[in-house]
Amino acid sequence: MATSFSAIHRAGNSILVFSLSKLRTAVPSLRPSSRSFAPRCLSTSAIPNSYPRPPSDHRVLQQPQNPNQWHNNPHAHRPAMAPVNAPPPPPPQPMEAPVDLAALCREGKIKEAVEFMSQGARADPPTFFGLVSGCSDPKHLDHLKKLHDLFIRTPFRADLQINNKFIEMFSRCGSMQDARRVFDRMPDRNMDSWHLLIHGYASNSQGDDGLQVFEQMRRVAIQPDAQTFLVVLSACASAEAIEEGFIHFNSMYKEYGISPGIEHYVGLIEVLGKSGHLHEAVEFIEKLPFEPPAVIWETMMTLARLQGDIDLEDRMEELLVSIDPSKVSPKKIPTPPRKRRLGINMLDGKNKLGEYRLPPVIVRPQVKEQVYVPDTRYVLHDIDQEAKEQALLYHSERLAIAYGLISTPARTPLRIIKNLRVCGDCHNAIKIMSRIVGRELIVRDNKRFHHFKDGKCSCGDYW
C-alpha cells in the first residue's frame, strides 16, 4: 500500500523510496499496518499507543515494531550519523542514554531531553515518539523543531508513526509550514498522514489549503474513507466553503459508496453554522431523513451561542433538554423578552401597526460629537501644514498611550509619565481619547498630574 502511494506521488524519489519500502516489506513485522492505526480519531489520546510513553512498559516488546530492531541500527551506522553541530561529545553511553531520556520523557522534561540529545544522547523510536507527543503546546514549538532536526538524522527517519506524530504535533503547535514539510519529506504515507495534514490545516483556519491537499489526494488516486470526509468537512467549515461542503458530502455516497454517519451530518451543520448560515443550518436539520439526535442540537446550540443568536440558542437548548434532560444548565438566565414581535408569528396583513404608527426614528445623536482637529500652533518647526499635523501624531505621550491601550485589558487606568510639558494639542487629543476608550488616563508632565476621564481633565484646561 505504502509503496504504491509514494511511488505515484513522488516520481523523482521513487527508486529510493522503493528500495526503502522493499527493505520494509522484507520484514513483514515492520510494515506499518494501517489497520492497527485505524483512523478512528485524530487526537493523540485516541491513537492506539503503539509507542507507549513509558518505555519500561512490557507491551513495547510485544509490539510488532520491535524497538530493538531500531535500537541496533544506530550502532551500525554510528560513524555516518555523528552529530554535525554538536561539540565533540563526551563519548555517548549508548545503553545509558535511552534510559535517561525515557525517564525525562516520562517526567515531561522535554527541554532537558532535547538538550541531552543535541549533545549527542540517542533516543530509540519509542522514546522519540514519547518526546514528540509531549510537545502539544505552541510554546514547545522550538523543542519540536529541534527534535525534528535530530530525527531526520536518525536511521529510523522513515518511520511512519513518528512522522505522523510530527505532523500532528506541528499542527497542534500552529506551524503548518513545518507540518507540511514533514509530510512532503515522508517516504511513504498512510491515510492517517493525509488526514492529519488536512485536519491540521482545518484547525489552523487554513481550510483552503486543507481542501487543496484533498484535491491532491484524489489526484493521486487514493480512495478516501469516512474519516477523510470528516476532516474534509472540517476543512470546509474552516474555509467557510458551503458549496464545496455539500458537493463533497453528496459525492461521499454517490462516488465512494460511503454512507454518511451522524458525525458527517454534524460536520455539514458546522460548515453552515460557522459560515454564519444559521437559519439554513436549522432548515437542513429539519429536512434530515432521521430524527436528529442530541448531538446535533448541541452542536447547533453552541454555534448559535458563538454567533450571538440568543433566540436560536434558547430554542436549541429546549430541544436538547427534551431529548437529554441531563444537559439542563442550572445557571441559565432567562432570556429577556423581545420588545415587539416582528410579525414573524403573524399572518400577512394582520400587522396593521404601520398604518397608525410613525416609522421608527433612527435618531442621529444631536449633540455635536467631539472631534479631534489637529492644532498645529504647537509645532514650531518651519514645515508645511501636513507635515505639522503628521509631527503632532508622534508626540511621545500619544505613542505611550497607544501602546498602553493595546497591551492592557479594557477599562484599566493608564499611567503615563513624561519629562516635558504636555502640549495643548495632545491635551485635547487625550481628553477625547479618554472618552472613547472609557478609561482614566493619568499623564504626568514635568509640572503636574493630568487625570483625564470622560473627556475632561482634572486640570480644568489650566496648566
Add this chain to the structure above:
Amino acid sequence: MALSKSFVFHIKTLAPHHPRLRIPPIRLFSFASPEEAAAERRRRKRRLRMEPPLSSLRPSPPKPQQRIPSKTAPNPNAPKLPETLSALSAKRLDLHNRILTLIRENDLDEATLLVRHSIYSNCRPTVFTCNAVLHALLRQNRHADLLSLHRFITQAGIAPTVITHNLVLQVYCDARKTDTALEHYRLILKDSPFNPSPTTYRILVKGLIDNNKLDQALDLKDDMLTKAFCPPDPIVYNSLMSGALKSSDPHKALSLFEELKDKLGGGTVLDGAVYGNLMKAYFNKGMEKEAMECYNEVLGVDSKVLFNAVSYNSVLEALSKNGNFDEALRLFDRMNAEHDPPRRLAVNLGSFNVMVDGYCALGKFSEAIEVFRKMGEKKCSPDALSYNNLIDQLGRNQLVGEAEELYREMGERGINPDEYTYVLIVESCFGVGRVDDAVGYFNKMMEVGLRPNANAYNKVIGGLVNVGKLDEARESFEQMVEKEVKPNITSYELLLKAFCDVGRVADALKITKDTLMDENVVLSTEMKELMEETLKKEGREEDMGKLYEEVEKEKAEALARAEEEKARAEALAKEEEERIKAEDAAKAEAAAKASAAAIEAVLGRRKEEKKEESPAAGTSASDAGPLKELTDEIAPGKDTKVREGDALGQVQTS
C-alpha cells in the same frame, strides 16, 4: 504537461458522477464540474487574503493561476476577510461569554459600552461578539443604537460577517428604509469577500413586500437567481406571492409558483410555505376546485410536503377566509394533534388568530373568545397583535364592553397596548357614541409615549366631526401639527367638509388656506367646488379669488423671507469669520506689543545707562531719535507704547 493530463483525467473521472448538478448549467461552460467552479470561487476569495496561498515548499508547482496573485502585491484597500470562528478562544471567548451574560440580563447599555471599550484594549472583541450585541439591540428595537455601534465597529476595522449584514438589513427594513437597505445590499455585492446568504434575500424581499414595493422585490429575486450560490428559495417566493396577492394580482402569484416549481426541477415543491398563498390565489381567481385539489394533495396521507406552523397557518387562513371554515376547523384539530413541543411546533399564535378571525366572521364571538383563552394551553402567549385582532372584531360589532375588558387584561398581563390597540378602542367608542371615552383613550395613548401618525389622528378628527364637535376636532388637528405629525389630505378634507356643512365660512376659509399652504398635499377639485358653493351660498364668491391671491402672496412672502433668512445667516457667518479674523489679528498684535515692550524695556535701560555716561541734554535727544526709529521698525503700530517709554525717558532725563 503531466499536470494537465492528470487534470483531464480528473475531470473524466468526475464528470459521470454528477448526474444532478446543484449549479445552474451556465457555470458549466467555464468549469468542468461544479466542484471546479466552487474551488475557483474559493480561490478567488483567498486571493483577498494577505498571506501567500500555500507554503512554497510544495513539491509540485502549483497551477499558474494560483501563482499570479501571490506575486502581485496585496491590495491594501481590498476588503478584509472576517475572522473565523476559531478566533473566538481564550480571552476573547471569555469576553464573548461575559457579554452574552450581560445581554441575558438585558443590560444592553453596558454590553454596548463594553464592546466599544474593549476595542481599544489588548483583547479586541471578535465580530461574533459584536454580532451578539447587535442582535440583542435589534430584539429590543433599539435601531439608532444598533446603527451607531455598527458604524463604530466598522470604523474600528472589524470585518463584518454575513450575519452582521443581515442584522443591518433587517434594521433598515424594520425602519421602512428599503432604499437604504438596497443600497447596503449592493455594497455587499460590490465589496464583500463573501456572498449574501439565502436569509439576506428573505429579509430584503420581505421588507420590500411589507413596504408595497413588489416590483423591486421581483427585480431582487431575478438578481438572486443569477447568482450561482443561491438556489431558488420557497420562502422568498412565498413572500413574493403574498405581495402579488396584496396588490390583487392572483395571476402573478400563480405564475410565480409555476416558476418556482420549474426552477426546483419540476416536481412537487416540498416546502409547505408556498401552498397557503397558492390556494389563496386560486380562490381569488374563483378556481375553488383547483384550490381544494391542491389542498387535498399536499395535505393528503402520503404527501411528502413539509409543513411548519407558519405554513399551516397560511393554509388555514386560505380555508377560513374563503368559506371553508369547517375544513379549517378540521385542519386546526389536526395541527393541534401534531403539536408536540418542543420538537414539533405545528400551532402558534398565528393559528389562534386565524381561528379567532374565522369565528368572528361567522358572528360566533363567544367561541372566538374561548379559542383565544385556549392559547395558554399550547404554550403560546398572546401578544399585542392578537389582542388587537380580537378587539378589532369585537369593536366592529359594538361589543365595546368586551373589547375594553380585553384592553384591561392586556395591562394586567404586562402586554403593552400599541397604537393600533388604542385606535381600535377609540374607533369602537365612537361607534357606540361614547365620545368622551374615545378622546380619553386617545389622550392616554399620547401619555404613554406612543407615536400615532396622521391616520390615527384622522380617526379621532373624523369621530369628533361626526358628532358635531367641530372645535374639539380642530383642537386635535392643531395638536397634530404641534406634535410634528404631517397632516395628510384626509385630515384637511374632514375638517373642511365639516365646516362647510355647518356654514362656518371663516373657519373653512382658514382650513382651505392651510391646505393650499401645505406643500405635501393637493386640494382636490371636489373640495374646491364644495368651498366655492359654500361661499356662493353666503354671497361671498369673490372671497375665493381673494384667498388664492392671498395664498400666492404669502407663499411669495415666505419665499422672500426664506431668502432673507438665508442671506442673514450668510451675513452672520461672514461676520463671525471676520470677528475671528479680527480676534486673531488682535492676538498677534498683543503678542507683537509684548515683544515690543520687552525690547523697549531693554533699550530704555540701555538709554538710561548712556545718559548716565553723557548727561548733556542735546545728545540725549539726538540719541533718542534713531532709537525710536529702531523700535518702530521692530514693532510697527506700537507708537503709543514707544512714545510713552520715550516720554518716560524724557521725563527721567529732564
